[in-house]
Amino acid sequence: MQPDLFDKKAFQTDLIQWFKQNQRQLPWREDQDPYKVWVSEIMLQQTQVDTVIPYFKNFIDKFPTPTALAEADEQDVLKAWEGLGYYSRARNLHTAVKEVKEKYQGIVPEDRQQLSKLKGIGPYTLGAIMSIAYDQPEPAVDGNVMRVMSRVFRIDDDIAKQKTRRIFENLVREIISLEDPSSFNQGVMELGALICKPRNPQCQLCPVRAHCQAFQSNSQADYPVKSKQKKQKTLHYYVTILESQSGEFLIEKRPSAGLLAGLWQFPMIEQGEVDAQLLATFLEQTYKTKVLNTQKLESIKHIFTHLIWSIDVFHFKVADFSITESAQQLVSLADMKDYPFPVPHQKIIEQLNI
DNA sequence: AAGTCGGGGCT
């Protein structure tokens, strides 16, 4: 980049003026409450705005302050996060507000170092909170910012690589508005979401196209450069629904780490561990009960970012039995609403309700 | 540096 060919002041003005006139009205933009900025930024990680809106409203309604969230049970926090995905975000946020309550009297710290040590606050979220909540000129580089800036300056570093983020952070430090860093950062992201989109960018509507190298060379489709991720592997499971004669269902809590940590599910058995023909016998031995009736339900395919679940679902009516571990519960269909389930298991519950 | 961690929307 040749700085003398880039009119920084004009870029800032064009961007910020556009943002102030075209920004969407979003629930986390109603005030500058650092806690709300924080919650919104965590929810927005890898998640689209329209998906986040109802979750954000419900979450703030249930947990209006850091202290209120700190004092909540983890299960209730996960329940409020149910269906949003990346559940470690919720557990890390919960951990972090407990620290804010204990160490900072429930006030979200304004200090960069203190903020950055909180669980779940990485480079992007740190910059977002510092700039949006506290008006500090910190870069907040997300996928939008890398896409927009890669086009404006024709930067061809691979944005899938971790270290590339630092290149864009250094760039933003050079050009960020010191008068209104909040509108600058949000403006770049809003531009990325509404105009400078991954495919078919609306360059004719872009407020900064006069400053954009890709537009001038009609090469916007070549940016950003991003290497492909490799394909998911498919895992095959049986899900076994055990319904006792008294109408209760066996659910179990997933481990506190790893995939879908802390959520509840019907027992899952990897295919290959047990032959399908021997499933009933296996369950009778494992849960000390007697299978009275077996019914196969609709199979489920669930696609995660890095793997695929292919699930065959069986509904067993069994003789009454008792559970032995605290990570297991016998619950009625109606009581399942109090437990957080992963989406594929929510879909199974819907099947049971029909 | 690579892998793990969800789910939905869009083309």
Next chain:
DNA sequence: AGCCCAGACTT
């Protein structure tokens, strides 16, 4: 059927 999304953490 991929690709994308206001990424962070672990190994």
